[in-house]
Amino acid sequence: MKHHIKIPPPGPNASHIIDIMKKHAYNSTFIYPLVIRNGHDCIIEDVDGNEFLDFTSCIGSCPLGYSHPGILEILEKYSKNGTHKIAGQDFYSEEHAYLAQKLASIIPENFKTFFINSGAEAVENAIKLAYRKMGPLPGVSCINAFHGRTLGALTFTCSKPVHKFNFPELPSKRIKFCVDDNDPEIDAVEKLLKENKIAFIISEVIQGEGGYFVASQQFIKNLRKYADKYGVPLILDEVQSGLGHTGKWWAFEHYGIKPDIMSMAKALQIGVTAFDKRFDPQEQSVISSTWGGGSRIDMAVGAKTIDVIKKDKLLENATKIGEILKKGLSELIGKGDIIDVRGIGLMIGLECETKTKRDEVLMKLFRKGLLMLSAGQKAIRIIPPLIITEDQAHEGLALLHETCKGN
Ligand SMILES: Cc1ncc(COP(=O)(O)O)c(C=O)c1O
Structure with missing residues (x-):
């Protein structure tokens, strides 16, 4: 399937919905005037019948694209089941058990899981498990990190002032997120751990919201090494990078x-905190939530997503198409507004000269039928569904080339 713009977006139906939203809903992080009606494969269809090639996968949340036959089967199966949503930490369900079992095949050995509603809550519960064992000490996070917006997670988020102004914080310390093994601050975490009692270190491996910056090998290895040396737990936040976008299940x-x-x-449809059994609080009721583990359709979709990624070799596809995209995108450096290309697999960042140019490029591409997202100060993030084909990669590249050359 290809992109196809019938009416310059936003068309009349989209404009009508956006007017209602402007009147009645908080204007949170809406990007462009796209009102989604349906989708197939890597294509999102808006309410005016325009079809957009999707290089966002809804920020990594739709790894199998849209209307995947395996997912439609699940939706059909539950269409007549009135217990599709239950209090999932209070009552058991098959979907909870089977997803936990399936996850166990792709997360580190000896890990258990706790299901929750969102990425921020997955982080929130990760830090709670660390505090439970270590006590209410400061936590360490990286400058430019994004870990979500609940108050605990927000303390350790540090990417944009707009997320944080006037919101109170837990005790914390920051270190630089190093993208270069030769960075003079590559060992800074050791000094911090030596001089302070710390509850945990939390980091992304690829900073998502912060701009698609990839940690240097030594930086992540140092976090592990010094966390071990000083007996501090290392929390890695795979909310955006997890479940295959980098060509491996987890970026780490x-x-x-x-x-x-x-x-x-995101890609899993629910939030999950996974932890080494050493961090299991043992006592019942330390962490819980009504809907955590309760969205039976979402858990079934999450489990199906893992199956399809395995069966259709989508990790390999992410690596292969990621290479094609990165090669095509690298040809843009210095020609238009693009000054850097970085990333792993299908998590690719394009750095623009200025924020204004970045926003112009995103809007022009939206009008032509290619969806991409902003990240950081002036980067574009590309995170297409894992099912993207070579033809679709070239279709998107052609639009990008044409647009970045000023057409
Ligand atoms: C790395 C990371 N952690 C946490 C979150 C928060 O997830 P959610 O928006 O589901 O609360 C995000 C969301 O973008 C993220 O990218």
């Missing part, structure tokens, strides 16, 4: 290390 696998606790969400 590119570094040959494992976390003690990890957070995941």
Whole structure:
């Protein structure tokens, strides 16, 4: 399937919905005037019948694209089941058990899982498990990190002032997120751990919201090494990078290390905190939530997503198409507004000269039928569904080339 713009977006139906939203809903992080009606494969259809090639996968949340036959089967199966949503930490369900079992095949050995609603809550519960064991000490996070917006997670988020102004914080310390093994601050975490009692270190492996910056090998290895040396848990936040976008199940696998606790969400449809059994609080009721583990359709979709990624070799596809995209995008450096291309697999960042140019490029591409997202100060993030084909990669590249050359 290809992109196809019938009416310059936003068309009349989209404009009508956006007017209602402007009147009645908080204007949170809406990007462009796209009102989604349906989708197939890597294509999102708006309410005016325009079809957009999707290089966002809804920020990594739709790894199988749209209307995947396996997912439609699940929706049909539950269409007549009135217990599709239950109080999932209070009552057991098959979907909870089977997803936990399936996750166990792709997360580190000896890890258990706790299901929750969102990425921020997956982080929130990751830090709670660390505090439970370590006590209410400061936590360490990285400058430019994004870990979500609940108040606990927000303390350790540090990417944009707009997320944080006037919101109170837990005790915390910051370190630089190093993208270069030769960065003079590559060992800064050791000094911090030596001089302070710390509850945990939390980091992304690829900073998502912060601009698609990839951690250097040594930086992540140092976090692991010094966390071990000083007996502090390492939490890795895989909410955006997890479940295959980097060509591996988890971005940390590119570094040959494992976390003690990890957070995941988006592609999995629910939030999950996974933890080494050493961090299991043992006592019942330390963490819970009504809907955590209760969205039976979402858990069934999450489990199906893992099956399809395995069966259709989508990790390999992410690596292969990621290479094609990165090669095509690198040809843009210095020609238009693009000054850098970085990323792993299908998590690619394009750095623009200025924020204004970045926003112009995104809007022009939206009008032509290619969806991409902003990240950081002046980067574009590309995170297409894992099912993207070579033809679709070239279709998107052609639009990008034409647009970045000023057409
Ligand atoms: C790395 C990371 N952690 C946490 C979150 C928060 O997830 P949610 O928006 O589901 O609360 C995000 C969301 O973008 C994220 O990218």
